[in-house]
Amino acid sequence: MSFDVRCFVLPMPDGIVVIDTGMGDNTTDIAQALERLGAGWGDVSDVVITHAHADHVGGLNGVLSKATTAVVWAGEADAGAVSSESQVRPAADGASVRGLRVIHTPGHTQGHISLLHEDEGLLFVGDAVGTMNGTMVRPPAPFTADPVEAELSLRHLARVRPHRMLFSHGAEIPDANSRLRELLEQPAPQP
Numbered sequence: 711m712s713f714d715v716r717c718f719v720l721p722m723p724d725g726i727v728v729i730d731t732g733m734g735d736n737t738t739d740i741a742q743a744l745e746r747l748g749a750g751w752g753d754v755s756d757v758v759i760t761h762a763h764a765d766h767v768g769g770l771n772g773v774l775s776k777a778t779t780a781v782v783w784a785g786e787a788d789a790g791a792v793s794s795e796s797q798v799r800p801a802a803d804g805a806s807v808r809g810l811r812v813i814h815t816p817g818h819t820q821g822h823i824s825l826l827h828e829d830e831g832l833l834f835v836g837d838a839v840g841t842m843n844g845t846m847v848r849p850p851a852p853f854t855a856d857p858v859e860a861e862l863s864l865r866h867l868a869r870v871r872p873h874r875m876l877f878s879h880g881a882e883i884p885d886a887n888s889r890l891r892e893l894l895e896q897p898a899p900q901p
Contacts, residue, residue: 759783784798
């Protein structure tokens with residue numbers, strides 16, 4: 711099975727935030743992204759984990775071996791499940807991490823979070839929703855802890871109405887807000 715898993719390297723006014731770290735050793739790819747920004751590992755101030763699944767947190771210790779002063783964050787209910795050589799701080803709903811607003815979006819995992827860059831209208835949705843072949847899709851049922859909560863989280867994200875959505879699985883699509891509303895009009899799969 712092959713599927714994409716995206717990490718994000720986001721320059722903020724007072725540091726660089728890495729969102730998720732992928733499955734394994736992604737340090738070369740992340741280092742290249744930092745280099746394109748004219749930055750290095752010492753500029754990484756924070757690592758935010760959207761949820762504690764291995765495809766999002768598997769590369770964390772590799773990243774922390776390079777970004778030795780970075781603060782690690784995860785949703786409150788997932789923070790204890792993130793295996794890290796550093797302390798993982800809980801990111802509460804509504805809190806800000808370097809200008810990114812934390813939005814609690816449980817369902818895929820109990821502590822799943824999304825992140826909104828309010829100045830840019832950019833929403834990082836983690837695995838709350840994804841895309842496949844240009845179509846917005848719900849996360850796979852076998853990997854979703856609570857489908858009812860997941861659906862409520864999608865409805866919450868639909869009210870955010872960002873300019874753009876970035877997905878951990880799947881490419882960015884145009885007019886994501888309308889596509890999310892269309893997805894919500896389709897019946898959710900029954901467990």
